[in-house]
Amino acid sequence: MSDVVLVLNAGSSSIKFSVFEAEGENIPLFNGQAEGLYTAPRFTAKSAIGTRIRDHEWGDGVSLGHEGAIAFLIEFFREQLAGHRIVAVGHRVVHGGLAFAQPVRVDADVLAALRKLSPLAPLHQPHNLAPIEIIAKLQPGLLQVACFDTAFHRRQPEIAQAFALPPSITDRGVRRYGFHGLSYEYIASVLGEFDAKATSGRTIVAHLGNGSSMSALVNGQSVASTMGFTALDGLPMGTRCGSLDPGVLLYLMDEMGMDARAIEDLVYKQSGLLGVSGVSSDMRVLQASKDPRAAQAVDLFVYRLGREMGSLAAAAGGVDALVFTAGIGEHSASIRERACRDAAWLGIELDPAANRSGGPRISTAASKVSVWVIPTNEELMIARHAMKIGQAAA
Ligand SMILES: Nc1ncnc2c1ncn2[C@@H]1O[C@H](COP(=O)(O)OP(=O)(O)O)[C@@H](O)[C@H]1O
Numbered sequence: 262m263s264d265v266v267l268v269l270n271a272g273s274s275s276i277k278f279s280v281f282e283a284e285g286e287n288i289p290l291f292n293g294q295a296e297g298l299y300t301a302p303r304f305t306a307k308s309a310i311g312t313r314i315r316d317h318e319w320g321d322g323v324s325l326g327h328e329g330a331i332a333f334l335i336e337f338f339r340e341q342l343a344g345h346r347i348v349a350v351g352h353r354v355v356h357g358g359l360a361f362a363q364p365v366r367v368d369a370d371v372l373a374a375l376r377k378l379s380p381l382a383p384l385h386q387p388h389n390l391a392p393i394e395i396i397a398k399l400q401p402g403l404l405q406v407a408c409f410d411t412a413f414h415r416r417q418p419e420i421a422q423a424f425a426l427p428p429s430i431t432d433r434g435v436r437r438y439g440f441h442g443l444s445y446e447y448i449a450s451v452l453g454e455f456d457a458k459a460t461s462g463r464t465i466v467a468h469l470g471n472g473s474s475m476s477a478l479v480n481g482q483s484v485a486s487t488m489g490f491t492a493l494d495g496l497p498m499g500t501r502c503g504s505l506d507p508g509v510l511l512y513l514m515d516e517m518g519m520d521a522r523a524i525e526d527l528v529y530k531q532s533g534l535l536g537v538s539g540v541s542s543d544m545r546v547l548q549a550s551k552d553p554r555a556a557q558a559v560d561l562f563v564y565r566l567g568r569e570m571g572s573l574a575a576a577a578g579g580v581d582a583l584v585f586t587a588g589i590g591e592h593s594a595s596i597r598e599r600a601c602r603d604a605a606w607l608g609i610e611l612d613p614a615a616n617r618s619g620g621p622r623i624s625t626a627a628s629k630v631s632v633w634v635i636p637t638n639e640e641l642m643i644a645r646h647a648m649k650i651g652q653a654a655a
């Protein structure tokens with residue numbers, strides 16, 4: 262019987278999980294994910310040494326959704342965790358709003374406050390909170406810790422968090438929060454192992470997944486990010502539009518008679534790679550497609566990435582290092598190559614062979630900016646936070 266910490270990371274298209282020994286090892290006992298929840302759901306779990314524990318596929322075109330995945334996961338954990346004692350569960354919670362700038366133990370009041378933020382992250386927050394509620398019913402009293410995507414960005418300079426709106430609106434918490442903070446915090450924590458100079462320098466991190474954002478770090482702290490009040494802003498994503506002139510929303514309301522719910526559906530679920538291509542939200546599918554609209558969607562993604570890179574370089578006052586991470590960033594050599602080619606003006610020189618083999622360093626020795634592929638590990642970051650809160654509560 263060993264004490265373990267369970268970590269759940271619900272993204273917009275996946276639920277990732279890890280089980281760590283409570284005694285603070287960095288390598289999980291086992292981990293895995295249910296991914297492609299709305300397109301082609303599949304489940305994999307593997308042990309610390311990489312042995313496959315379970316694989317399952319539901320088939321192409323099946324929409325399992327987060328609910329179906331949670332039900333499957335609970336059964337899986339019942340089998341796998343027999344003989345272990347769960348001492349804490351750490352959860353990724355996408356929006357912490359104004360109130361939560363660091364991880365917190367979840368109780369009824371915290372849960373109620375987090376529920377109020379669901380409209381600000383409709384693709385995530387309800388799915389982040391559902392397992393917390395289910396677990397609280399199954400095992401009341403079990404320590405559950407919420408770790409926020411927004412927290413890491415809350416120390417950005419005020420000006421980087423501000424919209425040019427009147428204070429009566431800004432004071433209600435309408436400001437830029439930035440997301441994927443657990444991923445950026447993890448990258449900041451390991452950057453020194455790859456590039457000692459970058460830790461105290463200026464680094465742009467491109468977290469490119471189903472949800473994509475980029476952030477500029479100076480001295481390991483976030484100074485700017487592409488996402489704003491919600492996880493809609495910035496880059497185009499699987500199904501989200503990214504930056505949009507707010508005038509478009511007025512046009513949709515006035516000229517096309519769309520209400521808030523119809524616009525929400527459009528900008529969160531029918532836009533981005535899926536909307537432009539009409540083919541898929543999945544970068545792998547688009548890259549394999551012969552449809553010219555698929556190519557157009559990928560082109561727009563790369564173009565916007567280049568524009569955001571320039572903007573973040575300006576916010577950081579230059580760039581010393583660039584890091585690619587998350588599903589697309591870690592696995593798509595062609596997206597990395599195109600992004601680096603567009604950013605050659607920043608002093609980036611890609612090593613094509615290193616890029617094809619996945620790095621970690623993918624820039625030439627002469628490149629002014631060092632470029633890296635570093636797999637993110639939001640789960641480890643969550644485990645560390647949960648263990649810290651667990652120790653403080655003991
Ligand atoms: N080999 C690959 N080439 C291109 N894209 C990939 C590859 N592997 C994964 N991806 C893309 O990564 C995205 C999912 O990223 P991930 O970070 O796991 O998602 P989430 O935002 O749900 O956490 C999908 O668009 C998927 O197509």
Ligand SMILES: CC(=O)OP(=O)(O)O
Nearest residue numbers: 272273440470472492
């Ligand atoms: C905030 C966000 O977009 O998360 P994900 O990439 O997991 O969808």
Ligand SMILES: [Mg+2]
Nearest residue numbers: 272273470472
């Ligand atoms: Mg993710």
